[in-house]
Amino acid sequence: MPRPRSLTGPRIADAALAVLDRDGAAALTMRAVAAELGMGTMSLYRYVTGREELEELVVERVLSAVDTGVPGGPWESRLAELAERVRAALLGHPGALPLMQARRHRAPSSHRWGEAVLGALTEAGFAGEDRVVAFRLFSGYVIGALQAEHLGPLAGEGTGALAALEGEGLPLLGETAACARSVPDAEAFRRGVRILLRGLAAEAAPER
Amino acid sequence: MPRPRSLTGPRIADAALAVLDRDGAAALTMRAVAAELGMGTMSLYRYVTGREELEELVVERVLSAVDTGVPGGPWESRLAELAERVRAALLGHPGALPLMQARRHRAPSSHRWGEAVLGALTEAGFAGEDRVVAFRLFSGYVIGALQAEHLGPLAGEGTGALAALEGEGLPLLGETAACARSVPDAEAFRRGVRILLRGLAAEAAPER
DNA sequence: GTCGTAGGCGTACGAGATACCCCTACGGAT
């Protein structure tokens, strides 16, 4: 063997994540990451084939922080816990959310999380196409809700702008926006999961 | 008045949408849209302040196709119908999905849709913070599911790759992926909505 | 006519991704 690689995947992912967290999604460029690693732009290409692979590394790095060990308890609370863990891992790196949405299908950690979710769904009695539907529902909500939370936090300025619409033919929206300020994002997410699980429980119960 | 504008917002949005649909999201550039309109790149800046505003026009254009008239029937079927309408409008323009996710907060059509959703939720008995939670849940799922559908269709190649994981410690994922091929996207979406509505119904019933 | 604004365009610049090519340094094999 001629010579060991001097840079590992995780090391590169760390640098990219540092750039992402510090300067935002738009700043995640090959140049910036190379600079973060203390090397010239083109040197980075020794380790990743291009921007795509760099982003995949970031996604896997973020998702690898999600504990996919099977939590205890009944299936409902296990799913709630799994949802919570993803949220916790992603909140520290909001800039990675769009990347994850686009590239999670390639991330092994994402697969492990999916396996854990499917385990809980199976225990709930879902199988076959029903399980496919339930899985898509659950993961779709988790990702969608996190994305929405990041792009338009309940307590953010966007909500304030919406509240001003009350008088313009959108009374409910204005009222809801005003009220939304007092609902912490974490609570909205958690309660949403709970309602969703209620639906899943109702669906599972009479069928098996 | 010196001279009428020779290009309207919708006209520009149409051109941008044509580019988007024909050549994909990456091809939606100022240059391409200007060319589509038969003018030089910089001429486009007479009508939009920059790329951001162009994207907002596209989003509003796509969402304006969503009928936000209040459908009839009980609140559950109204919500199902509203979800379906968004899906129908967006399926014709998959490239607009990421744009919509990021910019829907500024689109009047999005507000009108939200108002209709809130109307149904109110009828269901939701109010105050409960209604905020329910609204976030519903819209989060609709957007998240559509995005997931576009990025990793149930019947797409990604699913095939997942099916190969069956033997690698991810048995459920492999099995589910194989089974997923036979579930049409439309059906998965619809059934997901139905389950979610079941959860909302259960949540609403005992409280009011 | 004359003037002011909108229309329309071309040029120029900075940033980004990345193909291509260069020199250097190490690690083994000789």
Added chain:
DNA sequence: ATCCGTAGGGGTATCTCGTACGCCTACGAC
């Protein structure tokens, strides 16, 4: 010790974008 092959590290050049800026033209009101 010497030499070769590969990895390391980098520089340059090209193409694409967004967009600031400035120029000329045409139209409409007076």
